[in-house]
Amino acid sequence: MGNRRKPRLAVWKFASCDGCQLSLLDCEDELLAVAGEVEIANFPEASRAIIGRSYDISLVEGSITTPHDAERIHKVRRASGILITIGACATSGGIQALRNFKDVKEFTSIVYASPQYIETLNKSTPITDHISVDFQLNGCPINKYQLVEVLSAYLNGRKPNIPSYSTCIECKLKGNVCVMVAHGTPCLGPVTHAGCGSICPAYNRGCYGCFGPKETPNTAALSWQWKKLGINDENLVRAFRGFNANADAFRKESEAHEK
Amino acid sequence: MKSRTIKVDYLARVEGEGGLFVKIKNRTVVDVIFNIFEPPRFFEAFLRGRNFTEAPDITARICGICPVAYQMSSVHAMEYALGVKVDGQLRALRRLLYCGEWIESHILHIYLLHAPDFLGYEDAIRMAKDYPDAVKNALRLKKIGNELMILLGGREIHPINVKVGGFYKVPAKKELENHLDDLKWARDAAIDTVKLVSTFNFPDFEQDYEFVALRHPDEYPLCEGRLVSNKGVDIPIPDYEKHFEERHVEHSTSLHSVIRARGAYHVGPLARYNLNFDRLPQSAQQAARDVKLATPCNNPFKSIIVRAVETVFACEEAIRIINEYEMPEHPAIEIQPRAGVGYGCSEAPRGTLYHRYRIDDKGKITDAKIVPPTSQNQKIIESDLWEFVQKNMALSNEKLTWLCEQAVRNYDPCISCSCHFLKLHIERE
Numbered sequence: 001m002g003n004r005r006k007p008r009l010a011v012w013k014f015a016s017c018d019g020c021q022l023s024l025l026d027c028e029d030e031l032l033a034v035a036g037e038v039e040i041a042n043f044p045e046a047s048r049a050i051i052g053r054s055y056d057i058s059l060v061e062g063s064i065t066t067p068h069d070a071e072r073i074h075k076v077r078r079a080s081g082i083l084i085t086i087g088a089c090a091t092s093g094g095i096q097a098l099r100n101f102k103d104v105k106e107f108t109s110i111v112y113a114s115p116q117y118i119e120t121l122n123k124s125t126p127i128t129d130h131i132s133v134d135f136q137l138n139g140c141p142i143n144k145y146q147l148v149e150v151l152s153a154y155l156n157g158r159k160p161n162i163p164s165y166s167t168c169i170e171c172k173l174k175g176n177v178c179v180m181v182a183h184g185t186p187c188l189g190p191v192t193h194a195g196c197g198s199i200c201p202a203y204n205r206g207c208y209g210c211f212g213p214k215e216t217p218n219t220a221a222l223s224w225q226w227k228k229l230g231i232n233d234e235n236l237v238r239a240f241r242g243f244n245a246n247a248d249a250f251r252k253e254s255e256a257h258e259k
Numbered sequence: 260m261k262s263r264t265i266k267v268d269y270l271a272r273v274e275g276e277g278g279l280f281v282k283i284k285n286r287t288v289v290d291v292i293f294n295i296f297e298p299p300r301f302f303e304a305f306l307r308g309r310n311f312t313e314a315p316d317i318t319a320r321i322c323g324i325c326p327v328a329y330q331m332s333s334v335h336a337m338e339y340a341l342g343v344k345v346d347g348q349l350r351a352l353r354r355l356l357y358c359g360e361w362i363e364s365h366i367l368h369i370y371l372l373h374a375p376d377f378l379g380y381e382d383a384i385r386m387a388k389d390y391p392d393a394v395k396n397a398l399r400l401k402k403i404g405n406e407l408m409i410l411l412g413g414r415e416i417h418p419i420n421v422k423v424g425g426f427y428k429v430p431a432k433k434e435l436e437n438h439l440d441d442l443k444w445a446r447d448a449a450i451d452t453v454k455l456v457s458t459f460n461f462p463d464f465e466q467d468y469e470f471v472a473l474r475h476p477d478e479y480p481l482c483e484g485r486l487v488s489n490k491g492v493d494i495p496i497p498d499y500e501k502h503f504e505e506r507h508v509e510h511s512t513s514l515h516s517v518i519r520a521r522g523a524y525h526v527g528p529l530a531r532y533n534l535n536f537d538r539l540p541q542s543a544q545q546a547a548r549d550v551k552l553a554t555p556c557n558n559p560f561k562s563i564i565v566r567a568v569e570t571v572f573a574c575e576e577a578i579r580i581i582n583e584y585e586m587p588e589h590p591a592i593e594i595q596p597r598a599g600v601g602y603g604c605s606e607a608p609r610g611t612l613y614h615r616y617r618i619d620d621k622g623k624i625t626d627a628k629i630v631p632p633t634s635q636n637q638k639i640i641e642s643d644l645w646e647f648v649q650k651n652m653a654l655s656n657e658k659l660t661w662l663c664e665q666a667v668r669n670y671d672p673c674i675s676c677s678c679h680f681l682k683l684h685i686e687r688e
Contacts, residue, residue, distance in 0.1 A: 013276060015298040019323020019416040025371060026415060028402035032394070035384045046371065047382030048271040048664070065298045095320045098305040107304035112507050112514070120299055141323060141416040199413040203420045203428040204590075208316065210417070238309065243320065 007056035007155060010042035012076050014062030014069050015096055015124060020087035021045050021061050023144040030148050037155055056081045057154055059147075060133075063089040063124045065096060070121065070130060077131040082154050085127045086147065088140035092212050093246035095140070097124040100246055124246065135160060138193045140210040140243040146195055163194050164215040167207050171198040179206055186226050188239065191217035191249070212244035219253035233257040261285065265648065265660050272372040272382070272664075273672050279663060281648050291645045293637060293667065306627040311337050311596065311618050312423055318614070318629065319417045322673055324367070327360040327408065328607030330421040331482050332614040332629075337423045339497075340601025340618055341594055348587040349425040355435075355580045356411040356418070357481045357605070361573040362404025362445065363415065364608035365528075365566040368671045369456060370397035373563050376665040377459035393455065396448050400570070403438070403445045407577060410434060425591030435581045442581070446574035450546045453567040457550035462662065464647060465557040468639065469521060470530035473606055479538040479572055480531060482605045487534055488524065489555070497602040499613050505630060516635040523638035526610030527670060528565040529556060540579075543571040559643060559669040566608075566671075596622030607632050609671040633672045640670055 011021050025031065025046060041051040058080035064070050077083060088094050099107055100123045108115040127133055137150055146162055153160035163169070167189035171178065179185040179201045187206035189198065193214045200207045213219075223236050231239070240254035263283040270277050276297045282290040302321055309317060314333040319326035331353060338345060345353070370393065371383040380386040387394035405415040410430055412418020420427050471492060475484035486502075487493045494502055503524075505514040518524050533555035536544065547554070547568045556565065598620040604613050610632025617626040647666050651659060 015300055017320050017323040017326075019320075019326070022323045022416060025367065026401075026405060028398040028405070031398065032384070032387060035387075040382070040384060043382075044269055044271040046272065047384070048375075048661075049381035049385070065300070069298060095302075095305070095317065096300040099301055102305070104301075107301040108299070110304040110307070111299065111301055140320065141414075196414070200419050200427075203413050205419065205427040208419075238313075242316075 006037065006039040008041035008052060008054070009038040010055035010058045010080070011045065012042075012058060012060045012062075013045070014060070014073070014090070014127075015065040016062030016087065016089045016094065018045060018061070019141040020090075020139070021059065023086075023142050023147055024059075027144050027148060034148065034151065038151075054079050054081075057151070058083045060085045060090050060127055061087055063093045063096060063126060064130055065121050065124045066119055067121060068119070073127060073130050082134045083131070084135045084137060084150060084154070085133050086137045087142050088138065088210065088212060088243045089124075090127045091136045091138055091247075092244040092250075093124040093126050095243050095245070097246035098241060099124055101241065126246070137162065138211045139195050143195050143197065165194050166190055166214040166217070167192045167194050167196070167198050167201075167211070170194045170196075171201050174198055174202065176201045179204065180225070180229075184229050186229055186231055186239070188222070191219050191222050208242055209240070209250065210243045212247045213249035217249050219249055220256070223253060223257065233259065263656065265656060265663060267660060267664055270664055270667060272375070272668060277672070279644065279667065281644060281663065283648065283652070286652055288645050288649045291641045291648070293641045293644065295637075303627045303629055306616075306624050309624050311341070311616070311622045311624060314616065314624065314627075315421045315423065316417075316419070321629070321631070323416050324364055324673060325360060325607045325609065326417050327357055327412070327421075328605055328612050330418065331357060331605040332603040332612045333616075334421060334423050334603070335482055335605065336601040336603030336614040336616050337618070338601065339603060340599035340616060341423070341597060342599070343424065343592060343594060345425055345592060348585060349429070349591070351580045351584065352411060352426065352429060353421075354481050355577055356408060356421070358573040358577040358580070359404045359407030359411065361608050362570055362577075363401050363408065364404075364671075365570045365573070366397055366401040366404065368608070369452060369563055369566050369570075370394065370401075372671070373665075373668050374456065374459075376661070376668060377456075377563070396451075400445050400448050400452075403441045404573075406441070407438060410438070422591055424594045425589070427590060429587055429590045431586055432584050435584055439578065439581055442574050442578050446542065446571060446578065449567060449570040449574055450542070452570065453546040453550055453564060456563045456567050457552065459563070461558060461560045462647075462651075464560060464650070466559070466643065466646065468525040468529075468557060469518065469523070470533050470555075471518075471524045471526050471635075472531040472534045472611060473604060474534055475538065477538070479535055479540075479576070480606050486604065486611070488518075489534065490521065492518070496604045496613075499602065499604065499630075500615070500628075503630070503635075505634065514630075514634050515637050516630060517638060523642055524635065525639045526632050526635045527562065528569055528608075529559060529562050530610065531606060532556065532565045532568065539568070539572050540575040542575055543568050546571050559666070562669050562671075596620065607673075609633065609673055610635060631673065633670070636670045636672065640667055640672070643669070
């Protein structure tokens with residue numbers, strides 16, 4: 001044990017807000033323990049040091065939006081043993097995937113005076129569209145305790161215990177009053193992946209789907225319920241077109257309400 | 260002819276992707292580029308067509324380190340457009356949430372991102388082996404800030420409880436009072452932090468900056484006030500675009516801001532401190548005096564001390580707000596959409612953040628403009644590098660490169676934000 005090299009950890013960033021990798025630094029109680037189990041070998045947000053060229057575990061944050069990044073992700077895959085995507089950008093394309101439904105040239109000219117300086121792809125795509133991925137962690141942002149669970153699972157050679165059921169289940173376990181049934185507040189909880197700890201309903205608001213679709217979501221049935229609450233097609237499109245707009249189930253449901 | 264280049268391809272210990280390039284010819288700096296290659300994400304474009312109520316949730320995603328800043332600037336801008344004012348305890352709770360973010364963000368920058376430069380470590384984790392107590396206290400301080408955000412915002416990154424008009428749910432007094440002991444410990448730890456970081460070695464480097472920050476009649480600024488500078492700016496927030504403009508430069512996916520009349524300016528802790536020292540609570544003023552921190556302070560490397568002083572303020576302000584808190588009857592005020600244009604500025608931990616929205620009579624956003632602190636500081640960062648390298652030409656490339664990185668980190672740049680920011684490359688010819 002004494003001579004065994006500690007597993008090397010790398011953290012990579014693509015198009016994102018940095019929030020998911022910040023989650024690691026936000027593990028105030030666990031950070032030094034995690035740092036004791038792995039060698040932080042390439043994590044620019046936290047360190048200047050770059051150790052070695054290959055990494056046992058890579059965490060990938062962000063989506064692919066530029067030609068350069070579309071190539072860089074393959075280099076990251078080749079340099080990595082286990083590769084885990086963290087957050088909505090990496091797993092579904094993120095909020096910046098709203099461009100996928102519009103003309104990116106028009107978007108560039110709205111934001112930049114000299115669009116010719118900007119090199120960008122038409123679509124923001126998840127990491128799995130480009131390379132094979134060992135595990136995907138949902139959330140905008142991810143839940144830091146789930147991150148610690150996934151890391152410790154891979155360090156110990158076991159499967160991560162990350163349930164793929166809906167936010168509703170978490171809500172029931174937490175003992176929240178259902179905001180949709182009790183207050184008529186539209187909620188994406190029934191189709192949204194668990195993991196946040198059902199925060200929104202606990203704060204008297206409907207879930208807005210930041211953890212993306214759960215396993216086998218019935219989005220059409222939920223839309224029907226929302227319509228009964230008086231939500232029109234335009235607002236249904238907006239609801240499914242949020243931080244996981246490009247996730248398959250949410251994309252299809254939003255398109256079904258677009259005329 | 261002897262040439263030299265100093266180059267950092269991927270600047271570490273900052274938020275986002277950027278690099279630096281400095282070219283030296285015959286012992287003279289001839290070019291400095293602070294290069295932002297963070298991929299563009301087009302927030303201002305896809306905000307068009309969204310509902311005004313969505314702005315705080317969407318714009319929070321511009322930055323994982325200062326989401327509350329985005330939420331605060333956006334709700335103030337929307338409330339301006341809608342002709343409503345959030346006051347009393349709801350306003351106080353917004354300040355309290357912002358204090359949580361200031362504590363979390365400042366401590367992250369002081370101990371985890373910036374102190375390792377002064378103490379000669381690659382990162383805080385390696386620093387922790389020699390300074391275990393400092394790093395442990397830092398993590399506890401950071402957690403106290405995050406816990407305020409969790410209580411008031413639901414979570415520390417991208418809080419879910421902020422809305423135009425107030426909050427979805429407000430805490431009971433007892434829930435806030437549970438944080439008082441921690442906050443008192445945090446205030447004392449912040450005062451110790453001021454003492455600790457003031458013992459670092461600071462390069463002798465002072466510049467004649469134009470500092471810009473909010474100034475409020477009786478508070479240290481967070482969300483409201485007039486925009487003022489030490490060189491004559493004194494304007495209401497809606498006049499921002501008459502005096503400041505963004506320019507798009509080739510090497511950057513970020514836009515550079517300038518004061519139309521004079522050029523580069525400096526936002527952030529140093530600016531706030533120099534323009535608002537008299538608005539700091541006594542304990543924060545005393546902490547600054549005890550370590551002989553000048554006012555004005557014109558050495559950007561000393562921004563680390565100012566961040567610590569501001570952390571003392573944030574803890575004091577949080578304690579004051581909790582002591583005076585009475586739970587409001589409604590978590591938010593009712594809002595009816597109407598057409599209009601709204602302007603909002605707030606002081607993100609790294610500087611002034613400006614939002615402007617136009618909304619139609621249904622409450623749909625038709626136009627959005629967001630000017631983050633780092634794009635406002637980008638020109639000043641380049642001019643600091645220019646002057647700093649010129650002054651320290653005799654240093655080896657390795658030493659000079661590290662110091663240039665440190666000079667950029669003085670600004671706690673938030674590159675994801677400014678991308679609409681860093682590589683360091685010093686070229687000597």
